[in-house]
Amino acid sequence: MKTQAIAAMSRKPVLHYFNGRGRMETIRWLLAAAGVEFEEQFLKTRDDLARLRNDGSLMFQQVPMVEIDGMKLVQTRAILNYIASKYNLYGKDVKERALIDMYSEGLADLDELVLYYPYIPPGEKEASLAKIKDKARNRYFPAYEKGVLKSHGQDYLVGNRLSRADVYLVELLYHVEELDPGAVDNFPLLKALRTRVSNLPTVKKFLQPGSQRKPFDDAKCVEAAEKIFV
Template sequence: MATVRLTYFDGRGLGEIVRFILAACGIEFTETLLQERQEYEKLLEDGKLEFYQVPLLEIDGLELVQTGAIVRYVARKGGLYGHSNAEQSKIDMFYEGTRDFFDSFHLMVFQDPKEVLAKAKAKGLPRYLPVFDQALKKNGTGFLVGDSMSLADVSLIELLLIVTEYFGEETLSDYPSLKAFKSMMVSQERIAAFLKGPQRKGANTDAYVATCRTVLKLDI
């Protein structure tokens, strides 16, 4: 079997949801962790970055960029993309909602982390947590869509782990469905193994931010 390779940075960012969905689907992968500008320029020269950006996933003879396209391909391959057009549409809807929520935290690479977290706490949490809590309660299976894990659930657990990491477990105390969902998801065999394994990245560090800025020439 050909090697599945993820090219990104040695941090979470936009690459972590790709790692999560690969792990949830039981797809083993290797990583190329960018450290120098020249490595990025070589990818451009080789025509691997369609939109001049990472993450890049090389899988099944494809060179995929755009995070949404990557995770949907993997989810379809691994059977985590619903069983009907209606389910797939709902999965897309919830996935996009989690990505909107994720943007509240992803900006820490570009802006002052304290300001980003303060805004996320004041605006992001009260906007999104009730929506996902109610969606889980309404579906009634423990998952966002249907009766089994999907891309939407994998994306949501990534967010809940971020939320509780920065703001504490008590953040979910008023959201019983989310609290139960988090407990259930981190107990899933593949998710649990990923969270304990070496490919799970830590929270942002100054070194990670500096590397992103150097490689991508971010003057911000």
């Protein structure tokens, strides 16, 4: 039994989701930034999802699910917190973790808009995109540019060292600019942070073609997701 437990701890994490960004992409980014190799088992049909539900792998009947260290973790924030804690991307004390959580929750609010954009009905896309542009440029980006980076003058959001909040912010900068080119142009500190994080060897590797980073969810990806979840 002990040997099996050690083997489970030594395996690569296995990510269970469909072959698209969705709620798993932030997990992919964080594992990549931590330099952790992972495997993916893609859901392709409703039956694939049903099998995970029926064998008890999904506590709340939902994905994403990550097999890691002998556990089957669900709930995106719980997964991210575990990875960040394990790989020293979650601050040095309880105060830093509180700031990392606060910054990450703000990013999650904006990310929710970006995440659902590909799935918005055509007649509602223009209004949805306008909302993303407005929230990013006028609420969220200024908060991190002026309220955090400019106010403390450090290279990273918390404790002057890389945390999961930095990785999440940089991921979202890329995603927003896919929808709104030039969205970051008036935020020099955010651009500098993006460059800094993107040049880290682990992140640089993840940004290269052929990595496990997923492209923007196009119509084909949306159709594939709907075959599983709708």
